[in-house]
Amino acid sequence: MPDGFSGGDTAFVLISAALVMLMTPGLAFFYGGMVRVKSTLNMLVMSFIALGIVTVLWVLYGYSLSFGTDAFHGLIGNLDHVGMRGIGMNDLNGTIPVTVFSAFQLMFAVITPALISGAIADRAKFSAWALFIAVWVTVVYFPVAHWVFFFDNGHGGWLGDRQGVIDFAGGTAVHINAGVAGLALCLVLGKRIGFKKDPMRPHSLPLVMLGSGLLWFGWFGFNAGSALAANGLAGMAFMNTQVATAAAMIGWLAYERIKHGAFTSLGAASGAVAGLVAITPACGSVSMLGALAIGLIAGAVCAAAISLKYKLGFDDSLDVVGVHAVGGAIGSVLIGLFATGHVGQTAKGLFYGGGFGQLGKQAMGVAVVATYSFVISWLLGKAIHKTIGFRVPEEVEVAGIDQAEHAETAYDFSAVGASLARALSSPAESHQSAAKSTAQDTAKTGVDAR
Amino acid sequence: MKLITAVVKPHQLEAVKAALQAFGVHGLTVTEASGYGRQRGHTEVYRGAEYTVDLVPKVRIEVVVEDADAEDVIEVLVKAARTGRIGDGKVWAVPVETLVRVRTGERGPDAL
Numbered sequence: 001m002p003d004g005f006s007g008g009d010t011a012f013v014l015i016s017a018a019l020v021m022l023m024t025p026g027l028a029f030f031y032g033g034m035v036r037v038k039s040t041l042n043m044l045v046m047s048f049i050a051l052g053i054v055t056v057l058w059v060l061y062g063y064s065l066s067f068g069t070d071a072f073h074g075l076i077g078n079l080d081h082v083g084m085r086g087i088g089m090n091d092l093n094g095t096i097p098v099t100v101f102s103a104f105q106l107m108f109a110v111i112t113p114a115l116i117s118g119a120i121a122d123r124a125k126f127s128a129w130a131l132f133i134a135v136w137v138t139v140v141y142f143p144v145a146h147w148v149f150f151f152d153n154g155h156g157g158w159l160g161d162r163q164g165v166i167d168f169a170g171g172t173a174v175h176i177n178a179g180v181a182g183l184a185l186c187l188v189l190g191k192r193i194g195f196k197k198d199p200m201r202p203h204s205l206p207l208v209m210l211g212s213g214l215l216w217f218g219w220f221g222f223n224a225g226s227a228l229a230a231n232g233l234a235g236m237a238f239m240n241t242q243v244a245t246a247a248a249m250i251g252w253l254a255y256e257r258i259k260h261g262a263f264t265s266l267g268a269a270s271g272a273v274a275g276l277v278a279i280t281p282a283c284g285s286v287s288m289l290g291a292l293a294i295g296l297i298a299g300a301v302c303a304a305a306i307s308l309k310y311k312l313g314f315d316d317s318l319d320v321v322g323v324h325a326v327g328g329a330i331g332s333v334l335i336g337l338f339a340t341g342h343v344g345q346t347a348k349g350l351f352y353g354g355g356f357g358q359l360g361k362q363a364m365g366v367a368v369v370a371t372y373s374f375v376i377s378w379l380l381g382k383a384i385h386k387t388i389g390f391r392v393p394e395e396v397e398v399a400g401i402d403q404a405e406h407a408e409t410a411y412d413f414s415a416v417g418a419s420l421a422r423a424l425s426s427p428a429e430s431h432q433s434a435a436k437s438t439a440q441d442t443a444k445t446g447v448d449a450r
Numbered sequence: 451m452k453l454i455t456a457v458v459k460p461h462q463l464e465a466v467k468a469a470l471q472a473f474g475v476h477g478l479t480v481t482e483a484s485g486y487g488r489q490r491g492h493t494e495v496y497r498g499a500e501y502t503v504d505l506v507p508k509v510r511i512e513v514v515v516e517d518a519d520a521e522d523v524i525e526v527l528v529k530a531a532r533t534g535r536i537g538d539g540k541v542w543a544v545p546v547e548t549l550v551r552v553r554t555g556e557r558g559p560d561a562l
Binding site: 199200201202256259260261262264266267270303306307310319 | 494495496497498499500501503
C-alpha cells in the first residue's frame with residue numbers, strides 16, 4: 001500500500017460502514033413497528049429498497065457528484081469518477097483507501113432517503129416511491145453531500161469547506177435534509193384517511209424497540225466513523241453519541257411524564273433517536289457535557305415538536321419532521337453555542353468565547369439545506385403525483401397496502417380463516433395441489449379478513 | 451341442562467380450565483372475545499396521542515352441564531377467574547333445550 005495508509009483506520013472505517021448499513025434495516029423495523037398491521041411490510045420495504053436503488057446510483061454517478069473534484073463553486077462534484085472510473089484499490093483518501101471511504105459514504109446516502117419514508121407511511125405507491133428515491137438522491141442528496149462533506153483545502157463544498165458550517169456526521173446533509181423532504185412529501189400526498197379520527201396505534205412496540213436499538217448501535221459507525229480514523233476524535237464522537245442519546249431519552253420521557261402522565265416505551269425509543277439525530281452534527285466539536293445538554297434539549301423539544309402535526313394539520317405519519325428536521329436543526333444550531341474549539345474543529349461556539357460567528361454559520365447552514373430540500377422535494381413529489389400518481393387508491397389504503405402493492409402480508413392470521421375459505425372454495429380449486437391451494441387460501445383470507 | 455358462559459380475562463383461562471377439569475367438566479369451548487363492562491376500557495398514549503381503548507381482550511368460555519351441577523360449576527368458575535381487580539368479567543347460565551353429539555347422534559345428558 002502507498003505511504004500514509006493505515007490498516008487500523010481502514011479496518012475501523014470498514015466496520016463503521018457496515019454499522020451504518022445496519023441502520024437502514026434498523027430504521028425499517030423502527031418504522032415498521034409504528035404502523036398498523038396492514039401496512040407493515042410496505043414500511044419495511046420502503047427502507048430496504050433504498051439499499052438497492054441508491055447503491056446502484058452511487059456507483060454509477062453518486063460518488064462522483066458527491067465527492068468528485070468540485071465542478072462549480074462548491075455546488076457539485078464533476079463526473080470524472082462516473083462508474084467509479086479512475087479509482088484504484090490503492091488510491092487513498094487520507095489514511096484509508098478511497099474504496100473504503102466510498103463504502104462508508106454510500107451508507108449515508110442509503111439511509112437518508114429511507115428516513116423520509118416515515119412521513120408518508122400507509123399511503124404511497126411503491127413505484128412512485130422508488131422513482132422518488134432515485135431522482136431525490138440525484139438532485140438533492142448528492143449535491144447537498146458535496147456542499148457539506150466534500151473538503152478540498154478551501155476548494156471543496158461551499159457550506160462545509162468554504163463557509164465553515166460544521167456538520168460532523170450529517171445533521172444537515174442527512175437529518176434536516178430528510179426531515180424537510182418528509183414535510184414536503186406529506187404535504188404533497190395529503191393526510192392518511194382517518195387522520196385525527198381513527199386510532200393509528202403502533203402495531204408492534206417490540207419491533208420499534210428492536211429497530212431503535214439497532215439504530216443506536218449502528219449510529220456509533222455513523223458518528224465515530226466520521227472521524228475516518230481510529231483515533232481520539234472517533235472516541236470523543238463515540239462517547240458524545242452515547243451521552244447525548246441517553247440524555248435525550250431521559251429528556252423525552254420527562255416531558256412525556258409531565259405532559260401525559262406515563263413513561264412510554266415509544267417515548268424512550270423516540271427520545272433515543274432524537275438524541276442520536278441531534279448529536280450527529282455536533283459529536284465532533286463539543287465536550288461530553290455539551291453533548292449531555294444537546295441531548296436533554298433535543299429529547300424534550302422533539303417530544304414537544306411532534307404535536308405540531310396535530311396543531312398545523314399536516315400528517316407526518318411517523319414524525320420525521322418532529323424527530324429528524326427538528327432534532328437535526330437543534331444539533332446543528334447548538335454547535336454555535338457548545339463548540340469548544342478543542343475537539344475536532346477549532347471553531348468556538350458562543351459559550352466558549354467564539355461570539356456569534358459560528359452560531360450564524362450554523363443557522364445559515366440549516367436554513368439553506370432546509371430551503372433547498374423543501375423546494376426540490378416538493379417540486380419532485382408534485383411532478384410524480386401529477387404524472388404516475390404518488391398515492392394508492394382509497395380502497396387500497398383502507399384495506400392496507402401490503403397486499404395490493406407487494407402481494408404479501410406481514411403476518412399470517414389465517415388459521416381460522418383459511419379453513420373456512422377452503423370449505424367454501426369451488427370444487428375446481430380443491431383439485432389443485434395442496435401447496436398451491438394453501439397459498440391461495442392464505443391470500444384469499446388476507447383479502448377476506450379486511 | 452344449562453349452558454354456562456363466562457367472559458373472563460385471557461390470563462385467567464388456564465386457571466379456569468384446570469379448575470373445571472378438576473371438577474369433572476368433560477369439555478369446553480373457548481373463543482377470543484373483546485368487550486367492556488361498567489368501568490369501560492383504558493387510555494393508551496403513543497407519542498402524545500391519547501387513544502381510549504374501550505374494547506379490551508377477553509376470552510369467552512362455554513360449557514354445557516347438567517342442571518344439578520350448574521351452580522357448582524358457576525362457583526368453581528367464578529373462584530378460578532377472580533383476581534379481585536376491575537375487568538374480571540361475567541358468568542351467566544341459560545337453559546339448553548337440545549344437545550346432540552355429532553359423532554353418535556346421542557341426545558340430552560348422554561351427549562355431554
